[in-house]
Structures are given as C-alpha cells and as structure tokens.
Amino acid sequence: MVAYFASAFVLHLAWENAQMPLFESGDAPFxxxxWMCFKATATGDMLFMLTLFATIATIHEDIWWLSNRDSYLHPATWVVQMVIGVLLAVNFELWAVHVVNRWAYSSMPLVPILGVGISPVLQMTLIPVASTAISRIVAKRS
Structure with missing residues (x-):
C-alpha cells in the first residue's frame, strides 16, 4: 500500500511539473x-488516488487487494481505475477551467467536445495503473 501511494505521489509530481508549460502560468520560474505542482499533487491528485484505492478495495472487499494475486489480476482492478480516473479528471478540469476559472490552458491539446486538457485526463488514467503495477512489483520482491 505504501508503494502504491509513494509511487503515485512521485509520478503525479513529475507529471504536474512536466505539463506545466501547457498552462498559462507555465512560464513562471520553476x-x-x-510548489504549485507540489500542492496540487499533495491535495487533489492524492485524494483522487485514495478514492481509486478505496473503490477497488470495496469492489474486491479487501483492503489488501494489492497483495492479493486474484484481485490484482482481475480486470476490474484495471478497468475501474481507468474509467473512474477519466471521470474524475474530466469533471475536475471542467469545474476548474470552465466554472471557477482556477487555471487556463495555453498550448494544452484538448479533448474534443469536452474542452478539457488531454494531459490531465491521461495523467489520471495512466498513473493509477502505473502505481498499481509498481506496487505489485515491490510486493513481489519483499
């Protein structure tokens, strides 16, 4: 479980910093x-990861689902994380960009029709899956 959240934090922090030039404030000093990215990772991204972790634990009825081979290999473990990750990202981006104007895109590629950034959607789709895979590798080694 520690590997899941630790890897998620590191991956989200790296992703947040890498995508920063796609936002209007992206030309500010590193x-x-x-620190903006650090706060976003520590609060929003990790809250989303906790939501995903708890959802998968509920589906499998097992808080230790990461170390359970059957749960880890179950398709729901992977598909649910990706679907909920997309839903969380799209809803949060819609709210942040179009409702409260929390930030704005500069050169961000957008998801057609929705008008939200592709990068944040990919972030919440790929990082949970990567964190799950990393935590399983760590669990197998220990």
Whole structure:
C-alpha cells in the first residue's frame, strides 16, 4: 500500500511539473511552479488516488487487494481505475477551467467536445495503473 501511494505521489509530481508549460502560468520560474505542482499533487491528485484505492478495495472487499494475486489480476482492478480516473479528471478540469476559472490552458491539446486538457485526463488514467503495477512489483520482491 505504501508503494502504491509513494509511487503515485512521485509520478503525479513529475507529471504536474512536466505539463506545466501547457498552462498559462507555465512560464513562471520553476521554483514557483514546482510548489504549485507540489500542492496540487499533495491535495487533489492524492485524494483522487485514495478514492481509486478505496473503490477497488470495496469492489474486491479487501483492503489488501494489492497483495492479493486474484484481485490484482482481475480486470476490474484495471478497468475501474481507468474509467473512474477519466471521470474524475474530466469533471475536475471542467469545474476548474470552465466554472471557477482556477487555471487556463495555453498550448494544452484538448479533448474534443469536452474542452478539457488531454494531459490531465491521461495523467489520471495512466498513473493509477502505473502505481498499481509498481506496487505489485515491490510486493513481489519483499
């Protein structure tokens, strides 16, 4: 479980910093944008990861689902994380960009029709899956 959240934190922090130039504030000095990214990772991204973890634990009725081979290999473990990750990202981006104007895109590629950034959607689709795979590798080694 520690590997899941630790890897998620590191991956989200790296992703947040890498995508920063796609936002209007992306030309600010790195030390300024790094702390914005750190706060976004520590609060929003990790809350989403906790939501995903709890959802999968509920589906499998097992808080230790990461170390259970059957749960880990079950298609729901992977599909549900990706679907909920997309839903969380799209809804949050719609709210942040179009409702409260929390941030704006500059050169961000957009998801057609929805008008939200592709990068945040990919972030919440790929990082949960990567964190699950990393935590399983760590669990097998220990």
């Amino acid at each position: 030390q300024d944008t790094f």
